[in-house]
Amino acid sequence: MVLKIVNYGDPILRKVGRSITKVTPEIRELVADMIDKMHEAHGIGLAAQQVGRDLQLAVIDIPKDIERPSRMWLEGKEVDLHDYMPLVLINPQITLTKKKETDSEGCLSFPGLTVEVSRGYRVSVTCMNLEGKTWSFDAAGLLGRAVQHEVDHLNGILFIDRLTKAERALAQGEIDALRGQSVTAG
Numbered sequence: 578m579v580l581k582i583v584n585y586g587d588p589i590l591r592k593v594g595r596s597i598t599k600v601t602p603e604i605r606e607l608v609a610d611m612i613d614k615m616h617e618a619h620g621i622g623l624a625a626q627q628v629g630r631d632l633q634l635a636v637i638d639i640p641k642d643i644e645r646p647s648r649m650w651l652e653g654k655e656v657d658l659h660d661y662m663p664l665v666l667i668n669p670q671i672t673l674t675k676k677k678e679t680d681s682e683g684c685l686s687f688p689g690l691t692v693e694v695s696r697g698y699r700v701s702v703t704c705m706n707l708e709g710k711t712w713s714f715d716a717a718g719l720l721g722r723a724v725q726h727e728v729d730h731l732n733g734i735l736f737i738d739r740l741t742k743a744e745r746a747l748a749q750g751e752i753d754a755l756r757g758q759s760v761t762a763g
């Protein structure tokens with residue numbers, strides 16, 4: 578299927594995704610196409626809402642050559658996250674540490690916008706994989722941030738909702754311009 582990334586202003590981005598009860602061939606196909614689309618757009622994550630589907634499904638791929646550090650743990654033991662990329666998150670549930678970290682973030686549905694967003698320092702994730710099995714991992718750094726950003730998408734939350742008032746005021750002009758473009762484009 579041909580997927581198109583939807584931009585800010587499209588109401589699908591505010592929809593809470595439906596739970597996936599079974600990994601069907603259609604879901605597998607959608608996952609493969611989302612991974613292709615994410616790579617084509619040079620993104621590190623993509624949520625179903627961003628390709629017009631209201632599902633609890635997101636993909637993440639942290640490239641090896643990226644400068645920003647990431648960490649990943651399985652059952653408390655640190656692992657090489659590149660062994661687990663691309664990650665497929667189906668029905669993810671997360672818990673965050675109280676400790677926060679602020680860093681820059683972009684979003685494929687907001688072309689050209691980069692803002693500083695405060696997120697949990699470390700995140701624990703439980704989700705379903707493509708085999709329909711439930712598994713858990715912990716993540717920090719860029720991977721932890723990507724997981725939180727994508728899980729927000731699955732709940733209709735956008736990174737601009739996470740800005741401080743001051744940061745939002747700084748970015749408002751760019752945000753309005755993006756919305757204007759998407760309205761003009763239909």
Ligand code: ZN
Binds near residue numbers: 683684685686726730
């Ligand atoms: Zn995004």
